[in-house]
Amino acid sequence: MGVSSEFPNSHSLFQKWTRLDLTQKTLANQVEKTGNQLQTQEFQVRCEPDTSSQFEIPNQEQEPPDLLYVGVDGVMTPLNQKQGYKEAKVGVIFWSKDHKKLGKKRGVIRQREYVATLKSRGEFRERVSQLYNQVAGKKNTKTVFLGDGAHWIWAMASEQFPGAVEILDFFHLSEYVWAVAKAAYPNKEDYQKDWVKTQQQLLKKSEWTTVIENCHHFPKKKKDLSKAITNLERYLTNNQSRIDYRSYLKAGLMIGSGVVESSNRRVVTQRLKQAGMHWSFFGAEGVMALRAAYLSNSTRWSNFWSSLSYNSP
Structure with missing residues (x-):
């Protein structure tokens, strides 16, 4: 409730299904609070991505590294109380094997993980690092970094993922x-x-x-x-x-089919940028955190709710 649709609609459905007397404001407050709680729980440990495998020279017995894509972009988000717009930083991580072509011009990514925040770029970098490590695990991995032309994105790529293939998103x-x-x-x-x-x-x-x-x-x-x-x-x-797209395509790499832009749309735009919407920082942060976990394909969403149930008196 409140994660996939706007609060008025969520409130209406909640009352219809539960017959409970709950105000729309109370519902919104609870959703936003829960989202911030999820975010805190997910990113308690500071870490850096383990990119050591990118520098190892594989011997004949080693399997070739798996390709892991990291896409990063920003989208302006409307805040209330005359705060104007603030950039939401959005990241998406997925394995090359999970990208399936549906035709010459279409494809689908079956499994992906999202992260999003309005907080500082430093905070965002730490969250991307942690999510990257969770996805990569101990696998022999080669990183491909997709982004637009923003300087901070490429500074992040070179500092956090040295040795990664950097590709300007073709979209x-x-x-x-x-x-x-x-x-x-x-x-x-x-x-x-x-x-x-x-x-x-x-x-x-x-x-x-x-x-x-x-x-x-x-x-x-x-x-x-x-x-x-x-x-x-x-x-x-x-x-x-x-922008050496000829080499990237020859190597079978994705050059950006809009996957980074679609991450912005799925996690932020579809829920937080509807007509007339303006958010508190706390509220936007909470809803983005919930959507990032909910739209990801791992067990992050179910794990969070299981932890709440386990810790309840």
């Missing part, structure tokens, strides 16, 4: 390409789609400099087009060590 990069197409061909969707498709094909061949050249071929560039081109060029240049 995010494509948004910059689309911005150029829309500015170059306003109200001409077919032209936009064709141009974007061509540039995406070039990017997947690691020919990103050709994409920049193509941008500068547009005649009489208007202000919005010039800005979009500058943004794309800067984005590519700043992340050139993370």
Whole structure:
């Protein structure tokens, strides 16, 4: 209740199913309190990810390392009492073997683990570390880190996961390409789609400099087009060590099919960013913690409720 749907609807269902006289405010307070309790219980121990296996040279008897993906992104979340918006940091961790293709352009990740918080980047890093260790265990693991262009994300990747393959999420990069197409061909969707498709094909061949050249071929560039081109060029240049998509695809790696963006949507946007919603820091933190555990595929959710039942008088 209150985890999957907004509090008014949850309150209505609760009364209908239980016939108990409980105010909506009481329900909301209890949900938010429980979420913060779950968060505290899950992340009591500070730790760092064990990346030692990334530096070992495997001998002939060792099995090849399993690929473990870490995706990180941020999404602005509306707070109340004139606090404006604050960035929620969201992480998703999953094994390569759990990514199944459903066609040429579609795929599904069968098992994944989420973490989310409004707290500091340092707190977030510790929580990603702990979740990573829980998922990786003692397996021989190679890490692939997916993210957008935010500096703090790549600083986190290089410091916490040295030796990981860093990949700029292709979904995010494509948004910059689309911005150029829309500015170059306003109200001409077919032209936009064709141009974007061509540039995406070039990017997947690691020919990103050709994409920049193509941008500068547009005649009489208007202000919005010039800005979009500058943004794309800067984005590519700043992340050139993370956009060797030809090599990534050849190695069978995911380059980001929107899995990072969908994590934002599933954990935060669908529940905390509905029309008219504004949250206290405590409330948003609690609901995000509950959703991260509830939407994950491990036993985190059931373990938490079992612990509450076990500790109750």
